[in-house]
Amino acid sequence: MLRFIKLAIIGLAILLTGCASGVKYSVMAPSIPAVSPDQGRVFFYRPSMIGAAVQPAVHMDNVIVGDSKSEGFFFVDTNPGNHLVSTATEVERTLTFNLDPGETKYVKTSVSLGLFVGHVTPELVNPEDALKELPDTKYTGTPLPTGGAATAVATRAPAPTPAPVAPPPPVTVAVAKPVEAPVAPVVASTPTPAPAPRQQQYAAPYSPSEVSRAAPAPVAPAPVAATAVVASAPVQTYSVPDNNVVASNNTQAYATTAVAQQPVSSGEFRLGESSYTVEKLARQSGCDSKQGAALISEAGPVENYRMTCVDGKVFVAHCEFRQCSAMQFQ
Amino acid sequence: MRKFIAQNLGAVLLLILASGCAVQQQPTQFSPLNASATPVRLRLDKQVDFSLSTGYSRTLKSGSLWTDIGSVTEGEVLKPYHGVFTLEGSNVQEAYLVVASNNMLTGFYLPYEHKFSPIGTQISLPLSKQE
Numbered sequence: 001m002l003r004f005i006k007l008a009i010i011g012l013a014i015l016l017t018g019c020a021s022g023v024k025y026s027v028m029a030p031s032i033p034a035v036s037p038d039q040g041r042v043f044f045y046r047p048s049m050i051g052a053a054v055q056p057a058v059h060m061d062n063v064i065v066g067d068s069k070s071e072g073f074f075f076v077d078t079n080p081g082n083h084l085v086s087t088a089t090e091v092e093r094t095l096t097f098n099l100d101p102g103e104t105k106y107v108k109t110s111v112s113l114g115l116f117v118g119h120v121t122p123e124l125v126n127p128e129d130a131l132k133e134l135p136d137t138k139y140t141g142t143p144l145p146t147g148g149a150a151t152a153v154a155t156r157a158p159a160p161t162p163a164p165v166a167p168p169p170p171v172t173v174a175v176a177k178p179v180e181a182p183v184a185p186v187v188a189s190t191p192t193p194a195p196a197p198r199q200q201q202y203a204a205p206y207s208p209s210e211v212s213r214a215a216p217a218p219v220a221p222a223p224v225a226a227t228a229v230v231a232s233a234p235v236q237t238y239s240v241p242d243n244n245v246v247a248s249n250n251t252q253a254y255a256t257t258a259v260a261q262q263p264v265s266s267g268e269f270r271l272g273e274s275s276y277t278v279e280k281l282a283r284q285s286g287c288d289s290k291q292g293a294a295l296i297s298e299a300g301p302v303e304n305y306r307m308t309c310v311d312g313k314v315f316v317a318h319c320e321f322r323q324c325s326a327m328q329f330q
Numbered sequence: 331m332r333k334f335i336a337q338n339l340g341a342v343l344l345l346i347l348a349s350g351c352a353v354q355q356q357p358t359q360f361s362p363l364n365a366s367a368t369p370v371r372l373r374l375d376k377q378v379d380f381s382l383s384t385g386y387s388r389t390l391k392s393g394s395l396w397t398d399i400g401s402v403t404e405g406e407v408l409k410p411y412h413g414v415f416t417l418e419g420s421n422v423q424e425a426y427l428v429v430a431s432n433n434m435l436t437g438f439y440l441p442y443e444h445k446f447s448p449i450g451t452q453i454s455l456p457l458s459k460q461e
Contacts, residue, residue, distance in 0.1 A: 082441060082442040084442065093422075094421040094422070095421065096423045096440070096443065097424035105414070122422065123416065124422065124424055126413050127412065
């Protein structure tokens with residue numbers, strides 16, 4: 001009996017691991033800004049808890065825009081036109097679609113059985129169906145508002161009902177940012193004096209077209225060549241009822257911020273299981289190195305690598321289940 | 331026998347992993363509707379069910395609206411109005427209906443790939459012009 005209880009607890013822990021824990025869509029929806037008429041918006045969501053431990057990165061047009069997390073959602077603003085969304089575990093699944101100006105499309109990801117790891121498949125969903133499933137999903141943080149997109153701040157307050165608050169004061173957001181592309185979901189980091197009120201930040205829709213290079217940041221805590229992006233756009237604030245768990249992991253991702261903040265011993269060079277893959281990836285991008293790709297995170301299913309090219313540039317990659325993609329190359 | 335299985339296990343696993351038929355595609359030329367032209371909106375009067383060559387089935391809902399956005403050589407291209415339609419094989423692709431002049435569904439236009447995917451057996455669609 002005791003063994004059964006232990007197994008049940010372990011099973012429950014596995015089930016719950018990786019579930020999204022951000023602000024619910026139903027709470028956040030009033031604060032989500034309308035999509036710009038010259039852009040389109042894509043919501044990504046995963047309503048099911050099945051396969052919660054499987055959380056592959058979601059790529060849009062070969063750029064990581066977020067993670068497929070159980071009961072999670074995020075959204076991305078992008079240029080109208082054709083787009084390709086892909087997720088990969090042991091196999092890659094793709095979805096192709098066309099986005100009109102001002103249009104919002106909904107991409108649902110779901111897990112199906114695989115040989116060793118579940119397969120995560122993105123599919124396009126009718127808006128009416130998506131809007132029935134979205135309210136219970138939670139915001140999983142995302143891509144960074146590089147280039148001036150708005151950054152929203154969710155403040156946990158004892159207000160009983162969600163209430164969008166205005167007016168939004170300008171905010172300066174310092175971000176260690178992968179520049180080379182509309183890369184990873186980077187989370188804006190402002191100094192958060194702990195405990196209360198607990199504060200959660202999430203980035204506004206990511207716009208690949210708006211990504212711009214910025215000057216190097218003077219305060220990058222890690223050897224990753226980071227840049228500071230100043231977003232002076234308005235901040236939206238809304239209240240989150242107490243019963244909403246606002247955890248910090250919804251603002252986490254394998255953002256460059258996170259990579260940059262990882263403790264990396266400058267004297268230690270560690271190879272990881274995906275070092276070779278990352279080196280190949282780097283070479284394809286024109287980065288050769290004598291030393292190779294160093295593992296800069298903990299070894300495991302999700303890893304980050306850094307490689308210094310012979311010309312001094314730095315190549316940073318993110319790997320999940322040995323599926324690697326470039327995060328930064330500059 | 332056991333040796334044979336052991337030797338071919340990798341290939342079998344790979345086959346299972348890669349399983350899932352791809353959607354058939356062929357080149358086509360899409361001509362969008364003239365910008366000055368008023369797009370025609372059509373209504374499906376009755377639900378239509380059919381299977382794709384990949385084994386997946388699809389349902390076109392009764393009352394669903396479709397906008398004529400142009401044509402390919404195989405027929406008029408109808409895009410779902412306030413909805414989405416996809417083909418599914420090993421991957422998922424957004425698709426628009428391609429309907430010949432006699433309201434026969436001849437296949438699908440894939441906007442991302444700019445290709446035409448023929449349907450195995452043509453189906454008559456009960457379409458009426460939406461006023």
